[in-house]
Amino acid sequence: MRIIKNVLFNGSVQVSGILINLLLLPYLTRVLGEEALGTNSFGLSVTSYFTLVGNLGIVLYGAKSLAEQRDHPENLQKKFSQCITYQFFFNLLAISLYNIWVCFAQQITPIYFLFNIVLFTTMTDLSWVYTGFERFDLIATRNILIKIIGTLLIFLFVKDTDDLPLYIIIQQGVLLISNIIFWTNLSRIGLKIRFTGIRNSLRAIFKPAIFLFVPSIFTTIYLSLNNIMLGYISGVNAVAVYDYPNKLARILITMISILGITMMPRLAYLSKKKTQEEYLKKMTQMLYASQIISIPVMFLLILTSHTLCLFVFGNGFNGSDRVLAIVAPTIVYSGLGLYNIFITQDKIRQLTRGVICGTIVNILLNLLLIPRLSFEGAAYSALITETVVHLLLLFYLRKVLDIKDFIITFSSLFSIALFIFLILRFTFTVNNFFDMMTTGIIYLLSYLLLLFIFQRKRIRKLFLKPRS
Numbered sequence: 001m002r003i004i005k006n007v008l009f010n011g012s013v014q015v016s017g018i019l020i021n022l023l024l025l026p027y028l029t030r031v032l033g034e035e036a037l038g039t040n041s042f043g044l045s046v047t048s049y050f051t052l053v054g055n056l057g058i059v060l061y062g063a064k065s066l067a068e069q070r071d072h073p074e075n076l077q078k079k080f081s082q083c084i085t086y087q088f089f090f091n092l093l094a095i096s097l098y099n100i101w102v103c104f105a106q107q108i109t110p111i112y113f114l115f116n117i118v119l120f121t122t123m124t125d126l127s128w129v130y131t132g133f134e135r136f137d138l139i140a141t142r143n144i145l146i147k148i149i150g151t152l153l154i155f156l157f158v159k160d161t162d163d164l165p166l167y168i169i170i171q172q173g174v175l176l177i178s179n180i181i182f183w184t185n186l187s188r189i190g191l192k193i194r195f196t197g198i199r200n201s202l203r204a205i206f207k208p209a210i211f212l213f214v215p216s217i218f219t220t221i222y223l224s225l226n227n228i229m230l231g232y233i234s235g236v237n238a239v240a241v242y243d244y245p246n247k248l249a250r251i252l253i254t255m256i257s258i259l260g261i262t263m264m265p266r267l268a269y270l271s272k273k274k275t276q277e278e279y280l281k282k283m284t285q286m287l288y289a290s291q292i293i294s295i296p297v298m299f300l301l302i303l304t305s306h307t308l309c310l311f312v313f314g315n316g317f318n319g320s321d322r323v324l325a326i327v328a329p330t331i332v333y334s335g336l337g338l339y340n341i342f343i344t345q346d347k348i349r350q351l352t353r354g355v356i357c358g359t360i361v362n363i364l365l366n367l368l369l370i371p372r373l374s375f376e377g378a379a380y381s382a383l384i385t386e387t388v389v390h391l392l393l394l395f396y397l398r399k400v401l402d403i404k405d406f407i408i409t410f411s412s413l414f415s416i417a418l419f420i421f422l423i424l425r426f427t428f429t430v431n432n433f434f435d436m437m438t439t440g441i442i443y444l445l446s447y448l449l450l451l452f453i454f455q456r457k458r459i460r461k462l463f464l465k466p467r468s
Contacts, residue, residue, distance in 0.1 A: 020147050024154065028167075029244065029313045036164040038236030039111065041243040043168075045227040047098065047115045051122045052220050054094035057213030058087045059128045060343055061205065064212075066132030067265035073190065080129065081194045085201040086209070091123035111165055117172035124179040126186075133189050134265050142178050150174040211348040215339070218355035222362035222385050226378040229366045234374045241317050242375035245309060245324035246382075249331055252301070256294045256335035263337075267344040279344075283401070285462055287336060288409060292455075294335035295413045296447045299421040300440055301328040307436045319375060326379035333390040341397060350396035358389035409458070416450045 028037065062083045069076045098119060102112045130139050153170045157163065186193060231239045263286050270279040301308070302325045309321040342351040362385040369377030394403065420443055430436050451459075 020151050024151060025244065025247070025312045026314065027155065028158075029317060031158060031160060032164060032167065033161055034237045034240040034316060036161045036167075037244065038231070038238075038240035039164065040168065041227055041239050042231045042236055043112050043115045044118070045224040045231075046101075046112075047118045048220055048224050050094045050098040050101075050119060052213070052217050053097065054091035054119060054122045055087070055213070055216070056090045056206075057209035057211070057216065058083055058090075058205070059125075060212040060216070061209040062087075062128040063132040063265060064268045064343060066129060067134075067268045070133060070269075077191060077194070078196075080191050081196045082201045082204045083128075084193070085195045085198060086205045088123060088195070089198050089201070091119060095119045095123070111168070114165055114168045115172075117169065117176055121172055121176045121179055124176065124183070126179065126182045129186070129191070130182075130189070132265055135189060138182075138185060138188075142182065146174050146178040211352075212343065215342075215348065215351045215355045218352070218359045219339075222355070222359045222389075223382075225359075225362060226366060226370075226382055229370055230375060230378045233370050238375045241319050242323055242378045244313060244317065245320045245379075246327055248308070248312065248324060249301070249327050252297055252331050253334045256290055256297065256331065257337055264340040264344065267340060271344045271346075280400075283341060286340075287401075287406065288458070288462055290335040290337060291332070291410055291413050292451070294332040295410075296417045296420075296443065298328045298331050299417045300443050301325070301331070303421060303424060303443070304430050304436045304439060307430045307432065311433055311436070323375055323379045326376065327382055329383060330386045333386045336390065338390065338393045338397065341400070342393070345400060347396065351393070354389050354392040354396065357392055358385050361385050361388050412454065416454060417447060420446045420450070 032040075065079050065083070066076065069079050095116060098116065099113070102110075127139055130136070150170055153174070154167060157170065158167045183193065227239050227243055230242055263282060267279060267282060270282065305325040305328070306321040309317065309324055313320050339351065342348065362381055365381035365384055366378065369381050371377075373380065394401070394406070397403075424439055424443060428435070428439050428442075430439050
């Protein structure tokens with residue numbers, strides 16, 4: 001029952017996020033324009049590397065370790081104190097390094113000092129604590145309120161290109177304030193704010209956290225490197241055309257990943273308790289549910305990419321529809337939540353090998369494709385990289401996951417979704433918003449019908465209790 005509630009709480013956050021982004025994106029693309037939004041995307045991409053140094057594995061390690069210790073109050077408080085000490089120490093180091101970069105990097109304007117707010121937000125982030133406790137209700141309430149407040153402030157105060165600094169302050173500042181408020185709620189889950197000695201914290205956390213950090217840093221590199229290389233090779237305008245269709249895709253990825261995010265602490269708990277049968281059941285449910293949702297979403301995104309981008313971004317982002325169509329399959333890959341399985345199974349070495357291979361592939365493809373194809377080259381690079389990484393991860397999971405069953409299930413769902421896609425592709429023309437909505441409704445209703453015909457036995461077996 002708790003899992004269902006957590007999925008609903010996470011779902012409410014993601015649905016509200018989608019609605020708010022659908023409101024904001026058309027406004028921002030028209031008010032701020034390509035250059036300002038490209039600068040924002042470039043700054044956030046660079047800052048993401050420094051936030052990695054600041055976190056140094058604490059988000060995953062903290063959530064996992066608190067989930068494992070939540071039945072032991074004394075160990076729990078001790079672990080929490082060690083984690084926040086570790087988090088503050090490395091984030092202060094990251095803030096120092098970032099400001100050195102801003103001061104000495106060429107062609108970097110003072111506006112990049114504003115991205116310090118991102119780093120302070122990372123330093124005060126306690127979402128990993130509430131994730132470890134499976135208190136997604138508190139996370140959901142905070143996130144929805146903050147998104148609404150931030151959106152209202154942007155509509156009120158961001159009016160033209162010159163308001164980019166104000167946009168950055170609002171966008172990141174509301175998150176920082178909400179993080180600070182989160183510290184006042186710790187007593188509700190039985191924790192007190194106590195710091196430990198830095199040496200004690202490093203000795204207890206550094207080694208296990210660094211194993212979780214290595215996959216994270218390589219994942220961040222190959223996910224954000226496209227923006228940075230595109231910015232240096234083709235300029236910030238190309239970054240905007242590439243990044244904002246990716247933002248649309250990431251909105252959907254986040255929505256589909258709800259179950260994986262919600263299940264991670266439960267899977268960690270089951271793995272610690274050595275309840276293998278229950279663990280495998282929950283893992284299979286998670287993978288199947290993500291495929292049911294992500295595969296039709298991918299095809300629907302490809303089908304409506306031109307009209308959707310025109311509606312969201314306007315006429316100024318020429319080529320964004322092609323980027324969106326190219327990166328659409330990454331929704332399926334990321335929605336699987338394979339990273340969560342590796343983390344809860346303590347298979348960090350295999351995960352690291354996979355993302356390192358992905359990083360190498362991404363760098364080579366960027367050097368080859370971006371100079372020739374600009375933002376489309378970056379999109380192809382992202383797609384091929386994600387394909388390589390997830391094929392490797394599935395290979396490494398072959399002893400945990402029934403690969404044959406996974407392929408059969410995937411092929412069946414893919415065939416159903418592809419069949420409907422081909423019919424609509426050659427019988428419907430999507431020219432405007434009404435056409436797009438009509439196509440989407442017909443697609444989803446047809447998919448649900450075929451799902452009921454061909455998959456109802458499997459759905460009943462996986463998700464419904466057998467009749468006594």
